[in-house]
Amino acid sequence: MLVGLTGSFGSGKSSVLDNFRELGAFVVDSDKTVAGIYASNADFQNRVREKFGNEVFTPDGQINRKALGARVFANENELSWLEKTLHPLVRKHRIRQMETDPTALWIVEIPLLFEKNLEKEVDRSISVVSSYSLRVNRLKNRGFSPEEVKARSRKQLSQTQKINRADFVILNDGSFEFLKRQVKLLFDQFQP
Secondary structure, three states: OEEEEEEOOOOOHHHHHHHHHHHOOEEEOHHHHHHHHHHHOHHHHHHHHHHHOHHHEOOOOOEOHHHHHHHHOOOHHHHHHHHHHHHHHHHHHHHHHHOOOOOOOEEEEOOOOOOOOHHHHOOEEEEEEOOHHHHHHHHHHOOOOHHHHHHHHHOOOOHHHHHHHOOEEEEOOOOHHHHHHHHHHHHHHOOO
């Protein structure tokens, strides 16, 4: 079974993914996939350098994700270019990972699952939801300003839209134990 996991920026998708992993599900972490592409895919790095120049690179030649994010989230055309360049690489990596055990329960983080109409590619979908203020606080701890959170959130469907389109919803406003119980209920439901 293939389950697509989505949610708003800062909703706690990674925590949910970690809980599924601990229960024995196979997971694909899109953030880690993207970080790997940014760090080691020379072709992608060259294309980014050709498009944006050295201003989105660190002095040691790595893509500065924060600088690149600030730039593309301020310009719709540049964001579109980045998505068209990056998303096929992420998809290819996801498919390669899933081919290692096609019969397993796979939980795949796809932040833009509904925005890109990818729900047709999964058997079930889960949306992780959390209050806006809590998301802002979480992301502030990761170095994002409230303005950056707002800019990125505007590029996604609202939580209400994601809730309405998802097969299942996980509320991530409570305790870690509450989150774990919700994940366990879904994990059990996904078992044959």
